[in-house]
Amino acid sequence: MSTATNEGRGMMGVPAEDGTTSAADRALLPSARPVQLIDPAGRHTHDDRYPLPDGERLLGVYGRLVTGRRINDQANALVRQGRMAVYPSSHGQEACQVAAAVVLDEEDWLFPTYRDTVAVITRGVDPLEVLTLLRGDWHGGYDPYEHRVATQATPLATQLLHAVGVAHAAKLRGEPTVVLAMCGDGATSEGDFHEALNFAAVFHVPVVFFIQNNEFAISVPLSSQTVAPSLAHKAIGYGMPGERVDGNDLAALLSVLGSAVDRARDGGGPSLIEAHTYRMQAHTNADDATRYRSADDVEQWVPRDPLLRMRTYLRDLNLLTDDGERTLSDEAERIAAAIRQGLNTEVDVNPAELFEYVYTEKTSQLREQAEQLREELARGADPAADDAGDAPGAGDQATGDRP
Amino acid sequence: MSTATNEGRGMMGVPAEDGTTSAADRALLPSARPVQLIDPAGRHTHDDRYPLPDGERLLGVYGRLVTGRRINDQANALVRQGRMAVYPSSHGQEACQVAAAVVLDEEDWLFPTYRDTVAVITRGVDPLEVLTLLRGDWHGGYDPYEHRVATQATPLATQLLHAVGVAHAAKLRGEPTVVLAMCGDGATSEGDFHEALNFAAVFHVPVVFFIQNNEFAISVPLSSQTVAPSLAHKAIGYGMPGERVDGNDLAALLSVLGSAVDRARDGGGPSLIEAHTYRMQAHTNADDATRYRSADDVEQWVPRDPLLRMRTYLRDLNLLTDDGERTLSDEAERIAAAIRQGLNTEVDVNPAELFEYVYTEKTSQLREQAEQLREELARGADPAADDAGDAPGAGDQATGDRP
Amino acid sequence: MTQTTEAPARATQDRQAGVVPPAPRSTSTFAKALNAALADAMEADSAVLMFGEDVGRLGGVFRITDGLTARFGEERCFDTPLAEAGIMGMAVGMAMNGMKPVVEMQFDAFAYPAFEQVVSHVAKMPNRTRGKVRLPIVIRIPYAGGIGGVEHHCDSSEAYYAHTPGLTVLAPATVRDAYFMLREAIASPDPVVFLEPKKLYWSKEEVDLAELRRTYDDGQAPRRIGRAVVARAGTDATLITYGPSVPTALAAAAAAAEEGRSIEVIDLRSIVPFDDETVCESVRRTGRAVVVAEAPGFASVASEIVARVQERCFHSLAAPVLRVTGFDIPYPSPKLEHFYLPSVDRILDAVDQLQWED
Amino acid sequence: MTQTTEAPARATQDRQAGVVPPAPRSTSTFAKALNAALADAMEADSAVLMFGEDVGRLGGVFRITDGLTARFGEERCFDTPLAEAGIMGMAVGMAMNGMKPVVEMQFDAFAYPAFEQVVSHVAKMPNRTRGKVRLPIVIRIPYAGGIGGVEHHCDSSEAYYAHTPGLTVLAPATVRDAYFMLREAIASPDPVVFLEPKKLYWSKEEVDLAELRRTYDDGQAPRRIGRAVVARAGTDATLITYGPSVPTALAAAAAAAEEGRSIEVIDLRSIVPFDDETVCESVRRTGRAVVVAEAPGFASVASEIVARVQERCFHSLAAPVLRVTGFDIPYPSPKLEHFYLPSVDRILDAVDQLQWED
Numbered sequence A, B: 001m002s003t004a005t006n007e008g009r010g011m012m013g014v015p016a017e018d019g020t021t022s023a024a025d026r027a028l029l030p031s032a033r034p035v036q037l038i039d040p041a042g043r044h045t046h047d048d049r050y051p052l053p054d055g056e057r058l059l060g061v062y063g064r065l066v067t068g069r070r071i072n073d074q075a076n077a078l079v080r081q082g083r084m085a086v087y088p089s090s091h092g093q094e095a096c097q098v099a100a101a102v103v104l105d106e107e108d109w110l111f112p113t114y115r116d117t118v119a120v121i122t123r124g125v126d127p128l129e130v131l132t133l134l135r136g137d138w139h140g141g142y143d144p145y146e147h148r149v150a151t152q153a154t155p156l157a158t159q160l161l162h163a164v165g166v167a168h169a170a171k172l173r174g175e176p177t178v179v180l181a182m183c184g185d186g187a188t189s190e191g192d193f194h195e196a197l198n199f200a201a202v203f204h205v206p207v208v209f210f211i212q213n214n215e216f217a218i219s220v221p222l223s224s225q226t227v228a229p230s231l232a233h234k235a236i237g238y239g240m241p242g243e244r245v246d247g248n249d250l251a252a253l254l255s256v257l258g259s260a261v262d263r264a265r266d267g268g269g270p271s272l273i274e275a276h277t278y279r280m281q282a283h284t285n286a287d288d289a290t291r292y293r294s295a296d297d298v299e300q301w302v303p304r305d306p307l308l309r310m311r312t313y314l315r316d317l318n319l320l321t322d323d324g325e326r327t328l329s330d331e332a333e334r335i336a337a338a339i340r341q342g343l344n345t346e347v348d349v350n351p352a353e354l355f356e357y358v359y360t361e362k363t364s365q366l367r368e369q370a371e372q373l374r375e376e377l378a379r380g381a382d383p384a385a386d387d388a389g390d391a392p393g394a395g396d397q398a399t400g401d402r403p
Numbered sequence C, D: 001m002t003q004t005t006e007a008p009a010r011a012t013q014d015r016q017a018g019v020v021p022p023a024p025r026s027t028s029t030f031a032k033a034l035n036a037a038l039a040d041a042m043e044a045d046s047a048v049l050m051f052g053e054d055v056g057r058l059g060g061v062f063r064i065t066d067g068l069t070a071r072f073g074e075e076r077c078f079d080t081p082l083a084e085a086g087i088m089g090m091a092v093g094m095a096m097n098g099m100k101p102v103v104e105m106q107f108d109a110f111a112y113p114a115f116e117q118v119v120s121h122v123a124k125m126p127n128r129t130r131g132k133v134r135l136p137i138v139i140r141i142p143y144a145g146g147i148g149g150v151e152h153h154c155d156s157s158e159a160y161y162a163h164t165p166g167l168t169v170l171a172p173a174t175v176r177d178a179y180f181m182l183r184e185a186i187a188s189p190d191p192v193v194f195l196e197p198k199k200l201y202w203s204k205e206e207v208d209l210a211e212l213r214r215t216y217d218d219g220q221a222p223r224r225i226g227r228a229v230v231a232r233a234g235t236d237a238t239l240i241t242y243g244p245s246v247p248t249a250l251a252a253a254a255a256a257a258e259e260g261r262s263i264e265v266i267d268l269r270s271i272v273p274f275d276d277e278t279v280c281e282s283v284r285r286t287g288r289a290v291v292v293a294e295a296p297g298f299a300s301v302a303s304e305i306v307a308r309v310q311e312r313c314f315h316s317l318a319a320p321v322l323r324v325t326g327f328d329i330p331y332p333s334p335k336l337e338h339f340y341l342p343s344v345d346r347i348l349d350a351v352d353q354l355q356w357e358d
């Protein structure tokens, strides 16, 4: 057989007749290019299927973008200052972060990853509670029920199945809840991604799967992760529609995600949306990105910055003024200051809590063990004083990448 | 948004423009209908891309089909007679079984499932060695290296990854090995299926994934397994071509599988082939299929029998004569008789072997334990005599479904 | 933990708790008791859901869910696609959102694909969220061997779960316990791994399932999570066991009685939490103990029991605590499994080695 | 198993085996020793491959594979898609087909998605095929805590593997052992779970890696699989430990010495196979033992050690064998982990409880 290209050919290298792709197939495949409504230069680009959100809406959400960027910068600074162990920054991905949060209603659920701190905060969760985890105080810091935001645990793709379960339960009770579940490009390789999409499709539950394709999984580029035409092309294999969108275009994200959420709420079932974006910084502060990509690679994405283009667009239409910008940056600064202050205040961690939540009621084993620790502490033992290992401190730069 | 059908519409319910599907996409999508070269009435049906194998070849392989059916019938009978604990029959799927084996060269590898006994025997493995497992003598009975056939272990979809590894090793050494890896429709839901296809595509290794879609996973119909347009539509999500084929049409299977194997050998990478067939009997003898499907459902597939149509085709062309048929059924009977005789001869199982193969060299722990058992047996203890549980014997009909 | 010391024989247990057991009117199998427990729990609480592979129309490969779909509808008892991590992960989400999912893993070894979901989420989510998110999930696992199953159909996997903090791990051994413990597991706010010994599915007892339901619903069934029970009273040595090995241990005790040795048998029922009190009370009294379990012995629940007993009862021990467990090998093929399983003979051998003075 | 009884101190071990150790010329970290072992093994045998997540250009998140891709090419050391079952399953196939794959699971908890492949195939395939298919796979797992990692980055998962027949389970604690044991693991025809204590990655020793290579290649390195070592000689009590807890146990022994108690420390190194001989020789001599390990104690490797020691050394024991382990809780967050980890104080407390006569 041939080593010839597959372009325009059937599976076995024989040219396919035109029209073998059915209308049903086309409905599930993503558009040929990622949906874009505002180009990097800040100009509106027309799209037949996705309307441009109006100016007021864009202006409102742009403010969240400014805050989101400020949060990323602030968090990075706090890590450098040793106030936080680690921070997986979403710098450059803020349009995805903000859009994911604002397209949801109150009764909806958001399932973030460890990188989606800005999305979680945009949804309304107290920043200090969000950062509890990264500060090392506890494995989670906010009540998932308060704003309907799941925990940011690190086992990749596992949360997508939880999202399906939450949506399934809501559907069984006839509630209008939609669930937006986020993951990265790397996470799409995990078996749980596959099982989550299939379960969602088979049970026809209201989940929007939202992939932030930022081209890297730590050091591994997308090309080593998949050779599919796009990640959105995975959708048809589950019988759900897939779409791709410019992940640095806030307007396109709002429109595409918004319409997927509407569709899910109206009983239209799940869908898969891939946003093309870029991880502008290292995986986390513990990572050394120079080992696997050049500054030039990163440089190319600077002009595509999500804030830049939205700002240009809004300024060109005079929706955003100097005054308006000041107001937005003041607001962002206010939030950053609160985070700074909060993280500079030491929080008491109580070792007795270690035994509190493992079971609803402590087992007799845990009662004994809690008592042992209590006695040790009462005797004034300081377990930290005598670690004989050669352990580096938390956040050691050479530790590699966490989470 | 709409509750309207998605037919001919973009993801969000807006009609898609024609031509959004690229030629590259079309090359990876399966044909609109399963490839068929000989219809149920035994008539050749033309296909642009897949040539009909010549008569001699079809006649040769038809003989294997007759033998395969006989093996299924014989094994079922032996289970009824209590000579074997359990048998997952491929009755009705023999065209898939035989084709999967005969399209491979000697240097290739076959990765079967528990249901693919006929494929394994067709590849050349001694039937009695194959049945060791189902007879309960040991967890496997043949040397995988002798005919390059992996074990028939039951954890679903796990073997697909092993197949990728075997192909990858061969590729690294520059060997021409192709690996054909089989699984069922149900197994496509497992995470390992997803990971295997993705690994194969990313590493561009010579694996042909061959799904026998027999419409059931024990009691669960395909419609509860997936809502994809077809299982072959999953291929594009990995960037490999997918194809579907009439799984009861031996000619189409030989052509489609053969061309996928050629392509893989020529460096064209992996592909996914879905055969539409039907499990004519219960999942295993321990299963009660009347609980989940009607006799009518099964009846509809009788006229599509893979032997029937091939026989008609060959007789119509006078390639198959009365004499020829007799020869074939004599040969099948000879093999069945050997199986019968073999299974009626009790095999000695040696408990000392239990400790022999866990490690290359017994650990001191296992040496002690082997010695304990040896002593017990030397003392004449008969562990079987005193089981105080309420266990049914092996193969109890009510046990449910094994494997 | 209290009733057992005073009430060594299992038969008197409910009576002690103030329940007058009715004259048994009918018999039930272990499987049927589980089926009834599921039905009664679903009847009592609409948040209880049952799902997994083949649990719908087929009623499960062991028929434990028989009739539930017909009775409660496809939304309450249903088949999933064939993917165990999927089943477990979806259960986590459902439990997060107000449901009480009961999931069936078709066989023990087929729960392994769900291991990450179980260890990293089911067991840890309540702790991670400081108790805000409780996961009232029951993971039903047809468990262990002795049924002539092919490879991967007879694993004893309790150690994996018992070693994982956050999970409750139960293994009933009688028809009554099967019913009450499954009801209790479903009612528990914590995730429960519920191990159903396959070889006991067809065991029978004289029980009236309607009676059990009334007893349970009236709050009259004594708690079983965390409570071992003395299945047979004795004075010379203690056999500590659970699940599929309970009948074997009882048979061994009966055989020993004929030889004049009085052996106590403790059925743990609850592996986690562990009932130190009942176990230690017995061993301190008898001074000798053998742990019997089907799983390979190395780093197992049996190891734990030996370790705890010698830690806590050291000075009462006249001999080392011994173990009769599966060998440290993969579970054997059907024709060889009887060489592997703890047997009456092997238990009696171990008892003989307990350094009797005479 | 032989050298240890006569050669209680680790330093003399290689000398005993006939190797004259050269004067140490340089120092190496644990991490660098692992890196050298991989490179040397790949140099020695072209069938050795290294793959996993980020092990290529990045050199692994802990840099254990640093430079291997540059030196041996992308076909010998490479990144995979992000899927652990995929990595493990592909390794099985590669091992079936003549390769010796070394795979890295990025962190302990991220090996769980591969659990089914490990338990149902890696551990069982050789047995299933009556030894026809051997699987010379090494599963490298950055292991355990003490590094201030977030949740899921500090699990001690050895019990899951040690309980699974068919796996060899190793945990080095010194730089020398890191090198020699990884070479031995790669050379083993059996699958090895190789646990690398994260907190020891940056520990240093005076060793010359080139010298270690020569020693190993000349067949002069004494076997370590199945061989414990006396890391510190003593007469009053024995601490039995492995991996990340070895330095802590040694520090406790040093502290006890100041109080006039002579404590022997045994570094198991090899969890499976287990070196009963070395352990029991010591305990029979000292009459007292404490097992130290970081994993939750319930149904753990520590339980197994206690069980075996009391089974085999019962009449030598002056006190119960005690355990200092992690609590039965999920591994704590960075700010709380020091309350969880076995500490010198906690070990000394346990030693104090060993019922000393004076």
Ligand SMILES: Cc1ncc(C[n+]2csc(CCOP(=O)(O)OP(=O)(O)O)c2C)c(N)n1
Pocket (backbone or CB within 6 Å): A115, A154, A155, A156, A183, A184, A185, A186, A187, A188, A214, A216, A217, A218, A279, A283, A403, D053, D082, D106, D110, D113
């Ligand atoms: C199951 C699992 N395996 C490995 C890891 C380690 N890990 C953490 S983040 C990461 C890369 C994730 O890449 P991607 O999904 O693209 O998300 P991104 O970091 O780019 O947002 C890896 C391998 C993990 N957290 N979970």
Ligand SMILES: Cc1ncc(C[n+]2csc(CCOP(=O)(O)OP(=O)(O)O)c2C)c(N)n1
Pocket (backbone or CB within 6 Å): B115, B154, B155, B156, B183, B184, B185, B186, B187, B188, B214, B216, B217, B218, B279, B283, B403, C053, C082, C106, C110, C113
């Ligand atoms: C991981 C795993 N889960 C569950 C099972 C139990 N099981 C055995 S066969 C089967 C159905 C498989 O269906 P399919 O893949 O369509 O193959 P078929 O039996 O139709 O050939 C199930 C659920 C298993 N063997 N492995």
Ligand SMILES: [Mg+2]
Pocket (backbone or CB within 6 Å): A184, A185, A186, A212, A213, A214, A215, A216, A217, A218
């Ligand atoms: Mg990414």
Ligand SMILES: [Mg+2]
Pocket (backbone or CB within 6 Å): B184, B185, B186, B212, B213, B214, B215, B216, B217, B218
């Ligand atoms: Mg099927």
